[in-house]
Amino acid sequence: MRRVLSVLAAVVVFVALWEGYKAVGDPDGTVLFGTRVLPRADDLSMPHVWDMLRRLGRPELTGGRPVWQVVLGACLFTLGITVAGFAAGAVVGLLLAVAMQRFRLVERGLLPYVILSQTVPLVALAPLIAGWSGNLSFGPYPWQDWMTVAVIAAYLSFFPVAVGMLRGLQSPQASGVELMRSYAAGWWRTLIKLRLPAALPYLFPALRLAGAAAVVGAVVGEISTGTRGGIGRLVIEYSREATSDPAKVYTAMLGAALLGLVVAALVSLLELPLMRHRRRVPVVTM
Template structure:
């Protein structure tokens, strides 16, 4: 009975493999819906390279599904291999260089925002008056559109990667602050009483009890901040005039969208992949740090 009961659990795929399969299935479903919508309501098309000259005329015509508004998946894939300009390198090389540049800015903003968020969360957790006085302003800072703040930061700090990193940090620090505060307050009161009964100092309680208890909360916020830091870096590049990053590529290809919509869509896809890569990177660090401290079921 024991062998029979343990066989199904042993044959199950690892959680990471199941997550990868689920992700690929979702991507496949999106592509099927995308091309299915194009098949039913897009522009007519003809496969000239096919010896039979296959031609398709959709039964409906929906403007939003036209090739200009929503190009075919294969058109976007083809755009990666085509040069962005005459006699220039292929688009995939340009976007790779831009992705690396933006990732460095996002990483700098991620580090700045993460440290600032942890510092604020730690202060809020230990100084109740400071929390009550400053938390409303921290929350209010996130209600101001980043697109309105970005030009001001560029004016103050001048155009450059530092100003972009600050804009990225602006979007990063808030979730880290909130989750750090929640995590540092998460230990059971009986555990705190036990530490106090042994005359443990505030510093000892912080690093021996509160900080380990807060790690899952902190890493959850860091995974969120990883993606928002990329968004902040791209937004920061738009008013700063930086052309080496993905923000500059988006501006450039948006100007020539009519002549090549696939290039802008390819840039959007690469931007999303940078955010996914950063998220996975933080998740791997989380698993490495927390694997020996908490059960696997608690590590997201």
């Protein structure tokens, strides 16, 4: 309940700031030393929040479906891709973290490249992945465009999981590890009984970051590869009507933002039973 109230409070604050700036801001934008530091406060650049909400209920095109149905369908399409990419990225990140914790040589040799991988511009990477995967197939099933987007989402989401999980696996103090050794526990049993439970407080914040990164990867991937049906492509299509129907553009952006909140909520639902179990099981870290 506290998290729900926090989210609602954040929404109220955001709406208040939006409408407050629109009421007092300069229609031509706030310029400082010849550089515009704040956006224009006119109706074309910043429509009222209630105009965006009203636009959700009106048809996308004359005689067509309401905008909210189109945005919802696009969000569900992107959600499926995001979940696939997030799951793949989380698995890769977990495996990398376990390998780096187990072998110090792997950590020293691999961790710099894991960090370096996140410096590659995503807009430049997406067409390369699309080109590499264009000739792939799984037996009679050819590679689909959504799979390319899922790979991009996995590429962004594996990094926080790998780094956060590695930090968690290394969090038990030496005395706790020595205690496990005194019980003649091998590496695998120490991992299951000591390191994994101790890593949970580090893992779930990393998973929330990975979920947000997966949403960004999916949206940017849809835009870069031209994949239709998702919220990323819808943002581009609605942006073409920015001058004639500015509120419509923000409906797609609102859908993308809500998609990120849904992914974060799904991760939180996964966290609740595991962290409750961890509180019942004492973990030796001293």
